[in-house]
Amino acid sequence: MKLPPFLEGMIEKGYLGNKSGSGFFKATKDRDEKGKRIILGLDLETLEYRDPIKPRFDSLGAAKKAETLDEKLNILMKGEDKGALFSWKVFANSAIYAGNRIPEIADDIVNIDNACRWGFAWEVGIFETWDILGFDYVCDRMEADGLTLPPIAVTMKEARADAFYKFEDGKEVYFDAASKSYLPVPQNENNISLNLLKKTNNVVKENDSCSLIDLGDGILGAEFHTKMNSIDDGMGLVLQEASEMLENDEFDGLVIGNQAEHFCAGANVFVILGEAMQGNWDKIENAVDQLQQVLMGLRFNRKPVVAAPHHFTLGGGCEIAQAADRCVIAGETYGGLVEVGVGLVPGGGGCKEMLRRACEYVPANVPGGDPFPYVQRAFENISLAKISTSGAEMVENGHLSEHDIISASGDQQIKRAKDVCLGMIKAGYKPPLPATMAALGEPARAAFRVALYGFQQGGFASEHDALIAEKVAHILTGGDRPAGAKVTEQDILDLEREAFVSLVGTEKSQARIQQMLMTGKPLRN
Template sequence: EVVIENLKIKQELFAKLEKVLKKDCIVSTNTSGIPIKDISAKFSANMNAHFLGTHFFNPPRYMKLLEIFPGKDTKKEVVDYMNKFCEEVLGKGVVVCKDSPNFIGNRIGVFDISNIVHLMVEKDMKIEEIDAIFGKAMGRPGTAVFATMDLVGLDTGHHVMKNLYEAVPDDEMREWFLPAEFLTAMMEKKMLGNKTKQGFYKKTKDEKGKKLKLVIDYKTMEYKPAPKVQYESVSAANKVEGGAAAKMKVLFNGKDAAAEFVREFLCNNFIYAANRIPEICDRVMDIDNTMKWGYNQKLGPFEAWDAVGVREAVDVMKKLKKKVPKKIEEMLKAGCESFYTKKKDGSYYYDFAAKGYVKIDENPKIILLPSLKDQKKVVKENASASLVDIGDGVACLEFHTKMNAIDDGIVEMIKASCDIVEKDFKGLVVANHDERAFSAGANVFRVLMAIQKGEWDFVENTLTELQSTLMRMKYLSKPTVTAPAGMALGGGCEIAMHGARCQPCGETYMGLVEVGVGLIPAGGGCKEIALRLTEGIPAGAIEAGLN
């Protein structure tokens, strides 16, 4: 059921449905905030046993998160079935949460944005300054905070904030859920974001027709040209190698206004998330997965806390005169310095109820290459790619250049992997975990430079090497499966085409795009397209047609 968020309308619909449903039919609601105990208050015992919440984050095509929240009378087998179905058939990241206001995603997520807005006003900072901070350095999407709100719609955010305020009378941070005055003023002026062509940002043109990006001054409610904002701590964080955790730690320990803002923001988020257990869920990993899968954050609050240091963040909390949750003090006193840890037999998370580490159950149907690398399963590697033993006699070739672009190292590893698999394995998978790109292709600008310099031998040798390497993979005696996801462009597309089988992700953007800059695809792609176009045509038919 996905009707409007109105309890009366939902109850009326379910009353009609119950009359025609078979007894074992599973029924769910996509509510994002109405407690299902209220929705199901008048259900029969049988319908309650088969009823639960399934909150798909919008848009479902792109967002991985699915929150499942059973009622107190929902059968365990119904929850287990839906968990498995939604994960394996729909491909969702499932988080089971409790029937609490706004569940996990919109409870923690709304506090996240309320925290930012509250601190921005308190510290007299500007919209563009906040967005300059909350990008890559904080493990957030490129749209940061307010450009994301323009995308979602201010009316949606405003509505969720007000509803949450009414629903959580005992929440210690309840007052922060009241929308700031300038947000209400923007609502009244229909500055709702992209849907009304003006929100926190506005696109226009100057008198010469040149595009201009404007940003709102929330004090005057007037638009002004959006300046480029730079902070030393943000720039330093962006230059750090090692992923989101390393970047966030550098920013957290910075000395400027951006770092000061981030320290207080993160401390508020950490405390709020810790205080929501066990109210909204029992495990730190459920909150972390929700924020990663539902809000495109690289790190959930507890992973972020680990990144900057649990004890170090607690020291900052005390300096800021914030109340450190008792459970965190107990955790540190017990010698547990992080929320996640790795042992020889797997990964563990800190459980507040158990007051110790609990092993994270591994799904045998999910293969995580970083975990296998930790277990010393790397067969061969160089700076560009790794061959990993993933079990069952199968090896996986993973690229790890920037955007997984093809270079000499990748070509070398494809050749070496073919030799190793031919001898020691039953099959080869070519895949990686980068949701952005399976491979963005070869560096066409390097080819262009070689052509401009007249380095024809280099061009000839490069193309011959790539073609012969992919043909080696195509005719490997062991089965080869390519599994592209995200972008598979140019040479990346050609690699995908040269497997015995291709298993693409539903969100794969694939093509021989080099034709767009005047280059003929030269890694075997033209040949593979010709083969596919002629599949199923009887022998001699083409010749007969030509004659």
């Protein structure tokens, strides 16, 4: 094997990597307008350093816009630009290498795919990807490229098999090279596969946004499947149906969870912006009210509700988790109430839940207990759009409860949530009583205003940031009620809804939503 000319030239020039001061990239002492250090890239033709050129490939752009993983992989691997050809070559050679390692490293394809998912955090393994692209398509293209098929692919072609995995008699099977036949995929008793349940006729109800799945033992599962699992009307309708099915004794408990990339990235702000630009304020208010009532229905249902948040659990996704009686939280969970980033306040009960949980820290039997420090933390979490970077931090920051459970295994999360739900039933579950809280009133609101004034004067908050934070303070202190007055959960929800709709109507909040939709980055205006 001979080194390419550019690599020989790099060695001659001493471009050996970071320890030599430069390699394929070279860090300079100069900084850009954002204060970031400028890093130059190496021109492989001239071996001179230049400003880095960000590559853009049509196949990658199209794959990002695709809805499902299957669509993304087919677009990326079957395109004709340089990016697609590079992706194909990487996959093809990786797949051949993996196939050649049977039985040297693993006895079967299942364990290799598990290693890809568990070790490298892939959503699907190498042979599962091969199936998604099409077994015959991949084999034909490999041979057309002059590549040698791995023995397992040759054996499959001889046996006229057309997929590594398939479903037979309600069971998932895989092709075993040793026996040259299909064998059942080994199942861990602590795992529940929602895809397998859906393929074996366990779907109770579904629409384009959400499916209700029979998890067995009287437990119903609600699985989201919108883009980024963002909340829309269809999701709300199915959750409402799930709540009614529990009340009607059709099921004994509910698990809200999925095995997609993210639990729920919040409300579909594109729809909200569209309604706002048309001036449909009543429609926005009704949508917020509907979400609030659906989540309240889950919170006070006669049967237990357990949520299984993971990865992005943002905005409305966090509010769904907060509405559950218990959560089984994935260790890798990034959650919080981030609505301030798009110029809004939590509208589905997030402010109410943060206030309710804050007040629970104050001992009921201690006269003169001051809730302000705990409410202040809730105010900071919401106004600064704090995001927890782990399941444990979601509990620590007060987004979820210390009674909730952290699950280290994503594969076992749904099963564990189901077990928690069954345990609550066996323990004689009773729904919680509605919380009644004391309004902090104007004195606490004044303290928040002083802090906001300092932030503004120091240049840490814009005028619109302060407006949003004042709305949050208004909600958390009980609105215009005097200090000490009793407020109910519904009172706080009404304040949330009023603040949400009023902010949607502002030009600056609409600009923030638009910026987030266009760039994925928040706007400070």
